[in-house]
Amino acid sequence: xxxxxxxxxxxxxxxxxxxxxxxxxxxxxxxxxxxxxxxxxxxxxxxxxxxxxxxxxxxxxxxxxxxxxxxxxxxxxxxxxxxxxxxxxxxxxxxxxxxxxxxxxxxxxxxxxxx
Amino acid sequence: xxxxxxxxxxxxxxxxxxxxxxxxxxxxxxxxxxxxxxxxxxxxxxxxxxxxxxxxxxxxxxxxxxxxxxxxxxxxxxxxxxxxxxxxxxxxxxxxxxxxxxxxxxxxxxxx
Numbered sequence: 001x002x003x004x005x006x007x008x009x010x011x012x013x014x015x016x017x018x019x020x021x022x023x024x025x026x027x028x029x030x031x032x033x034x035x036x037x038x039x040x041x042x043x044x045x046x047x048x049x050x051x052x053x054x055x056x057x058x059x060x061x062x063x064x065x066x067x068x069x070x071x072x073x074x075x076x077x078x079x080x081x082x083x084x085x086x087x088x089x090x091x092x093x094x095x096x097x098x099x100x101x102x103x104x105x106x107x108x109x110x111x112x113x114x115x
Numbered sequence: 116x117x118x119x120x121x122x123x124x125x126x127x128x129x130x131x132x133x134x135x136x137x138x139x140x141x142x143x144x145x146x147x148x149x150x151x152x153x154x155x156x157x158x159x160x161x162x163x164x165x166x167x168x169x170x171x172x173x174x175x176x177x178x179x180x181x182x183x184x185x186x187x188x189x190x191x192x193x194x195x196x197x198x199x200x201x202x203x204x205x206x207x208x209x210x211x212x213x214x215x216x217x218x219x220x221x222x223x224x225x226x227x
Contacts, residue, residue, distance in 0.1 A: 004158070030211075031211055031212045033214070035215075037156075042217050042218065042219055043153070043159060043202075043215075043217040044217070045214035045215065045216065045217075048212045048213070048214060050211070050212050055212040056212060056213060056214055058214070089156060091158045091159070093158070093159075095211060095212075097211035097212065103149075103161040103164070104159075104161065104215060105161070106158030106159050106160065107158050108157060108158055109156070109157070109158055
């Protein structure tokens with residue numbers, strides 16, 4: 001069964017450093033998403049992406065964040081200058097946008113730890 | 116903010132049916148009820164969704180009240196692997212690319 005993959009599984013960085021989280025969505029999917037979950041808290045939507053453009057973003061997704069689909073398979077989330085409060089699990093998801101359901105398929109997540 | 120209300124936690128014995136309730140009294144006519152679950156910090160997993168009719172798939176059944184203000188997710192024979200946080204979400208199904216807004220969900224603990 002096709003699945004969303006994410007790398008790395010765990011990323012440790014120093015405050016102020018740039019990080020890039022990588023995702024490979026399901027191959028025939030057209031919509032891509034990033035969510036985050038701070039330890040013990042709710043899953044929060046960050047951004048959705050379609051046709052090489054951001055289609056929706058939350059208040060969390062400020063100028064420190066950017067997304068890119070650099071090639072036909074990868075979807076990345078960049079945090080320019082990490083803060084302690086960016087420590088969280090980051091989940092990538094994708095959906096095909098074609099069917100009735102628009103269910104989103106999530107990857108296993110990247111745990112980001114900012115020191 | 117999430118438009119649903121769920122109990123914080125529930126317990127269920129292995130092999131028994133788990134019935135997870137959800138209130139969504141402000142649901143609009145074009146909004147569906149979706150259920151996802153999250154097993155121990157893994158990525159959320161889609162379970163089922165419905166508009167107004169009851170739905171069943173290989174994972175679960177979804178019962179929606181006639182007035183659509185509440186619903187119940189039923190896991191007919193819960194196993195230890197069903198221990199997870201279950202999220203009830205209302206959204207317009209055909210709006211591709213829109214966010215899933217997660218609440219705190221219900222933590223289901225299945226024990227032997």
